[in-house]
Amino acid sequence: MATTIPIGPYHPLQEEPEHYLLTVEEEEVLDVDVQIGYNHRGIEKLSEKKTFNQVPFVVERVCGICSHSHPYAYCLAVEDCGGIEVPEKAKYIRTLIGELERIHSHLLWAGLAGHFIGYDTVFMWAWRYREEVLDVLELLTGNRNAYAMMKPGGVQRDIPREHLEEARPSLTTLKEKSEMLYNAVLDDPVMKARLEGVGVLEEEAARDYGALGPTVRASGIPIDVRADYPYGVYDELDWKVITRDAGDVLARVEVRLLETLEAIKMSEQIIDEMPEKGPIDSEPENVPPGEGIGNYEAPRGECFHYVGSDGSNRPVRHKIRAPTFMNFPTYKATCVGETVADATIILASVDPCYSCTERAISLKGREGVDLMELSVERTEELKREFGLDESPLEEVLNE
Amino acid sequence: MNASSFKEELSGRFGWKVGKTEKSSGRLYVNPEPEIFEDMVEFVFKEHGGRLATISCVDEEDLFRLLYHFSLDDRGLMVTIKLPVKKDGNPSTKSIANEIPGAEWIEREIREMFGVDFEGHPAKKRLLKADSVGDEDFPFRKDFDVENLEVD
Numbered sequence: 001m002a003t004t005i006p007i008g009p010y011h012p013l014q015e016e017p018e019h020y021l022l023t024v025e026e027e028e029v030l031d032v033d034v035q036i037g038y039n040h041r042g043i044e045k046l047s048e049k050k051t052f053n054q055v056p057f058v059v060e061r062v063c064g065i066c067s068h069s070h071p072y073a074y075c076l077a078v079e080d081c082g083g084i085e086v087p088e089k090a091k092y093i094r095t096l097i098g099e100l101e102r103i104h105s106h107l108l109w110a111g112l113a114g115h116f117i118g119y120d121t122v123f124m125w126a127w128r129y130r131e132e133v134l135d136v137l138e139l140l141t142g143n144r145n146a147y148a149m150m151k152p153g154g155v156q157r158d159i160p161r162e163h164l165e166e167a168r169p170s171l172t173t174l175k176e177k178s179e180m181l182y183n184a185v186l187d188d189p190v191m192k193a194r195l196e197g198v199g200v201l202e203e204e205a206a207r208d209y210g211a212l213g214p215t216v217r218a219s220g221i222p223i224d225v226r227a228d229y230p231y232g233v234y235d236e237l238d239w240k241v242i243t244r245d246a247g248d249v250l251a252r253v254e255v256r257l258l259e260t261l262e263a264i265k266m267s268e269q270i271i272d273e274m275p276e277k278g279p280i281d282s283e284p285e286n287v288p289p290g291e292g293i294g295n296y297e298a299p300r301g302e303c304f305h306y307v308g309s310d311g312s313n314r315p316v317r318h319k320i321r322a323p324t325f326m327n328f329p330t331y332k333a334t335c336v337g338e339t340v341a342d343a344t345i346i347l348a349s350v351d352p353c354y355s356c357t358e359r360a361i362s363l364k365g366r367e368g369v370d371l372m373e374l375s376v377e378r379t380e381e382l383k384r385e386f387g388l389d390e391s392p393l394e395e396v397l398n399e
Numbered sequence: 400m401n402a403s404s405f406k407e408e409l410s411g412r413f414g415w416k417v418g419k420t421e422k423s424s425g426r427l428y429v430n431p432e433p434e435i436f437e438d439m440v441e442f443v444f445k446e447h448g449g450r451l452a453t454i455s456c457v458d459e460e461d462l463f464r465l466l467y468h469f470s471l472d473d474r475g476l477m478v479t480i481k482l483p484v485k486k487d488g489n490p491s492t493k494s495i496a497n498e499i500p501g502a503e504w505i506e507r508e509i510r511e512m513f514g515v516d517f518e519g520h521p522a523k524k525r526l527l528k529a530d531s532v533g534d535e536d537f538p539f540r541k542d543f544d545v546e547n548l549e550v551d
Contacts, residue, residue, distance in 0.1 A: 035525075035526070036526060036527060037525070037526060037527035037528060037529065040527050040528075040529070042538060042545075044539065045538065045539055045543075045545070080423070080426065083423075205500075207448070207450065208499065208500045208501060209500050209501040210450050210451045210452070210499070210501035211501075223450070223472040228470075228472045228473070228475045229425055229475050229477075230475075291428070293426060293468065293477050293479070295452065295470070295477070302452065302470075304452050304453050304468070306453075306455045306466065306468070308457060316457075317455070317457045317458070319453070319455035319456075321452070321453035321505075325453070325504060325505075326453075326501055326504075328504075329500070329501065329503060329504050332500075
């Protein structure tokens, strides 16, 4: 007899809210249904109310992990629409941040994947070494996440040479540690037993669903926006598109870990070759009427932005499509027929990012109220609820 | 160059019905006659391995314009096929989700957010909209009143 197992919308194993309904018979998964939308913040709509130069800050908040990818894709769309040139040095800076972001995103996923299959050593290793790249990002941009580097026509800030040099030792450490992680994972018979042949995405299904990024490259399809639509300085760097043919979860692990190594290699080349001087911004004055498309290879696959302009200073239409929106529906091809125990790692193996997929904050009737203000209000409310009028320390002192 | 050569291929297959096109480096926008729309989608998807990147819906004054973005990855060319959908009455068009499974979620999103119906869609149910938003409220339409939206 078939049974339905609901998972979510809030569940300790999930990092974001989503609701799955697994229909199972004994251990076998017969069907999966998904309900998302718990994170919808209406960013596409919000974006139409902002000027072209403000939008990067909005779309940077589409996703906390790909906080460089969305602004980059948006800027590519605006530059495509207006035929705006980007100075060479700005391209180097953009590409560098993009690759560092890929390293941190892939290591984050590797850790989560380890956690999902109960292999917490991998989780702790991956996340420990991920700190290294977050420190580099903080050094170069001022932030561990949400770097605020992008603007149409260039970048917001220059990176001084001494900071680039300071980042080098970290990249060397990262390289050693990522190699170690790769060997440890691929050598481990437990990982093989657990992940090999699990959740296979066949090449044809991958094409039908329009799957992207590491998910599709692990099914033997060599598509990568960095190679197909070269932006930034990718055509000047020595790197290769990583593919694997197996299409299973293990192949997706392998592709991501090898891409991490490629990203480290590219970051080192960029530091070597970055021009010392030159403008970082072409300072475009306006965006002419028209339309533009920006596609960017985010860590999870192609990030797609469409921008329509009517010649005013705001986009009339801004469509955002995150890679998970295309990758996630492949669960229909990969989960059915597998066991319940494997379903979690299969669902996680596309590296789903719901915040991105939904892009929508409910502030209805409260427009313009600062989040900070809301947070303070909520704290006050809680204080009243628990009868905490003054700070605990003061209370002790007053006794 | 890519855009020009692919435009030739489209003209070779569909003649004048390809309609007005615009091209730039790596981009081709096509406005086909609505009667050949499905054939053109099939031509790009099946014969040229076009990957459906997404569908953008644009709310223009008296119509919705659906932009079907297909990426020909091996040529580095993004082909956008435009389809106007009349706004009055019940805006609707045929679903392509039965031929291209990747379109299923995309069409569901547009149906919820813009109220464009996709005939023959295999799963017409909610994906994203909160329960408190009505079936006839379409948040991404230009005339949608964000200020007075009720929330839970």
